[in-house]
Amino acid sequence: MTAGAVEVEPLELDDTWAYGPGILHGGWLLETVVEAALKHSAHPHPLAVSAHFTSRALTGPAAVEVEKVREGRRVTSLRARLQQDGASRVEVLLSSGELPGPDVEPLRVDASPPQLPEPDDCVRSGPPPGHPRNGIVEQLDVRVDPATAGFLRGEPGGGAEVRAWVRAASGREPDPLLLLTVADALPPVTFEIGLRGWVPTAELTVHLRAVPAPGWLRCVQRGTVLHGGWIDEECQVWDAAGRLVAQARQLAAYREPRS
Amino acid sequence: MTAQVGPAVRVDRVDVDGSWSIGGKPHGGYLLSLMTAAALDDDHPHPMAVSAHYVASPAETGATLEVERLRTGRRVASTRVRLVQDGSPKIEALVSSGTWDADAEPFWTAPGGGPPTMPSPDGLGRAPSTGPTGVKVGQLDHVDFRPDPPSVMWAVGQPAGAAEVRGWLRRDDGADPSPLDLLVFADALPPVTFDLGLFGWVPTLELTVLLRGLPAPGWVSAVQRTTLLQDGWLDEECLLWDSRGRLVAQARQLAGYRTG
Numbered sequence: 053m054t055a056g057a058v059e060v061e062p063l064e065l066d067d068t069w070a071y072g073p074g075i076l077h078g079g080w081l082l083e084t085v086v087e088a089a090l091k092h093s094a095h096p097h098p099l100a101v102s103a104h105f106t107s108r109a110l111t112g113p114a115a116v117e118v119e120k121v122r123e124g125r126r127v128t129s130l131r132a133r134l135q136q137d138g139a140s141r142v143e144v145l146l147s148s149g150e151l152p153g154p155d156v157e158p159l160r161v162d163a164s165p166p167q168l169p170e171p172d173d174c175v176r177s178g179p180p181p182g183h184p185r186n187g188i189v190e191q192l193d194v195r196v197d198p199a200t201a202g203f204l205r206g207e208p209g210g211g212a213e214v215r216a217w218v219r220a221a222s223g224r225e226p227d228p229l230l231l232l233t234v235a236d237a238l239p240p241v242t243f244e245i246g247l248r249g250w251v252p253t254a255e256l257t258v259h260l261r262a263v264p265a266p267g268w269l270r271c272v273q274r275g276t277v278l279h280g281g282w283i284d285e286e287c288q289v290w291d292a293a294g295r296l297v298a299q300a301r302q303l304a305a306y307r308e309p310r311s
Numbered sequence: 312m313t314a315q316v317g318p319a320v321r322v323d324r325v326d327v328d329g330s331w332s333i334g335g336k337p338h339g340g341y342l343l344s345l346m347t348a349a350a351l352d353d354d355h356p357h358p359m360a361v362s363a364h365y366v367a368s369p370a371e372t373g374a375t376l377e378v379e380r381l382r383t384g385r386r387v388a389s390t391r392v393r394l395v396q397d398g399s400p401k402i403e404a405l406v407s408s409g410t411w412d413a414d415a416e417p418f419w420t421a422p423g424g425g426p427p428t429m430p431s432p433d434g435l436g437r438a439p440s441t442g443p444t445g446v447k448v449g450q451l452d453h454v455d456f457r458p459d460p461p462s463v464m465w466a467v468g469q470p471a472g473a474a475e476v477r478g479w480l481r482r483d484d485g486a487d488p489s490p491l492d493l494l495v496f497a498d499a500l501p502p503v504t505f506d507l508g509l510f511g512w513v514p515t516l517e518l519t520v521l522l523r524g525l526p527a528p529g530w531v532s533a534v535q536r537t538t539l540l541q542d543g544w545l546d547e548e549c550l551l552w553d554s555r556g557r558l559v560a561q562a563r564q565l566a567g568y569r570t571g
Contacts, residue, residue: 099516099517099544099565100364100516100517100565102362102363102364102405102517102519104360104362104381104389104405104406104407106381106382106389107382107384121366121400121403122366122367122399122400124367127516129364129366129400129403131391131403139382140381140382140389143381143389143391143405145362145363145364145403145404145405145517146364147364147516147517147565151542152541152542156541156542157541158539158540158541159540159541159570160474160507160537160539160540161538161539161540161541162474162536162537162538162539163538163539211421212419212421245419254359254360254387254407255359255360255362255405255407255519255521257362257517257519257563259517259546259563259565261539261541261544261546262541262542274421275419275421276420276421276424276558276561277417277419277420277421277424277523277558278417278418278419278420279415279416279417279418279523279524279557279558280411280412280415280523280524282359282523284521284523284561296538296539299538299539299546299563301519301521301561301563303359303360303407303521308418
């Protein structure tokens with residue numbers, strides 16, 4: 053594929069990753085788009101991925117449009133669009149490169165992995181009784197730290213932080229593409245503040261920092277400010293070897309309770 | 312000058328002002344503010360989320376902006392903007408825009424989410440527009456940056472190793488900050504690598520800025536820090552608060568560094 057050329061790959065969006073009545077998971081949509089785009093990249097891994105969720109994707113036929121913008125020595129720049137019925141659903145910018153493996157040491161790291169009880173002592177995330185099915189937590193085994201899982205017991209803890217272990221339910225070991233899905237997989241921090249309701253992502257950027265080791269991923273998600281109907285959510289993903297493998301931040305919408 | 316190309320892509324010509332350049336390279340935040348301005352409209356006048364991938368090194372020459380409106384919703388408009396020079400894409404950006412209510416108060420703020428504690432800007436010196444290696448840093452002629460002295464000890468030859476820069480920002484002309492100015496401010500501080508004794512260029516690969524509200528008049532306070540330097544890449548986070556202490560922008564970039 054030469055720079056400037058546009059390729060279109062048809063695909064079918066099924067409801068495997070859907071929440072409730074066909075709301076498709078943003079992280080999984082992003083992984084799907086980036087997987088298609090990487091086929092046109094000279095470099096194997098996503099380094100930086102930015103997505104704007106432009107309209108609601110539906111189950112059914114869709115297509116990924118990919119344009120290679122530039123191929124450099126260290127980085128390939130690509131643009132991709134998930135489209136459906138002629139409309140953009142997810143607009144993606146991708147810089148790909150080669151992520152370091154386990155032998156590369158950090159020059160400096162100013163954070164440490166979140167501390168949480170062993171996975172078997174955590175709370176497996178699932179839809180509460182009476183809620184619709186949630187494909188995300190069928191496909192991913194998400195074990196939430198009980199200290200940040202008050203919302204699962206109907207007792208929101210009040211802090212905007214959720215910590216959890218995550219792995220694929222299928223037994224698939226973590227890889228850079230899976231990290232894109234995982235970076236958007238924790239329950240919204242708004243639940244711990246006591247807000248209900250869907251928190252749809254407007255923008256999500258993920259920086260990938262290393263190839264993840266096999267085993268459980270450890271995640272911590274935090275929000276800073278809820279203002280004017282918008283919340284930031286930051287998610288750090290650490291691998292089983294204790295390395296920071298992904299940093300994500302998103303802008304998402306929430307609803308304030310009616311007073 | 313505006314021309315229509317195809318059904319959805321508008322092409323604007325813009326001048327690139329060389330007085331913003333760093334060592335002859337136009338400042339990334341300045342270019343991003345030009346691109347973002349082209350994405351706004353009367354019903355969606357405020358940028359809310361702006362993501363940019365810096366594809367190739369831009370030059371101090373005129374550019375064209377290819378502007379594609381992806382969706383115009385009631386609350387949010389989505390737009391793609393490409394900056395092209397001499398036929399080659401230099402920056403790709405996505406802009407989600409809407410309208411901020413100037414009077415809205417935050418519904419919830421995390422503990423510790425407030426601005427840094429620093430001396431007042433009136434008692435602090437303005438950062439010069441010449442970097443530690445003698446490179447011209449043009450954006451600091453346009454932005455009055457007053458660093459908190461302990462965070463810029465590298466400027467007196469004593470990098471402290473803390474890799475955090477703090478300070479106050481306002482426009483050089485004294486005008487109150489706009490959301491587009493915040494895009495410039497979010498990329499205007501010296502790289503945190505200087506505090507580690509690494510004085511090389513830190514080119515941005517990707518920069519996303521979330522705008523969280525309309526800034527109040529007056530000084531903007533800023534903190535820039537990093538989490539991980541590894542394999543030639545570092546993340547830099549820059550947080551901006553307005554004069555009322557409200558978080559108005561959160562930026563994060565992935566950039567390259569060199570140790571040699």
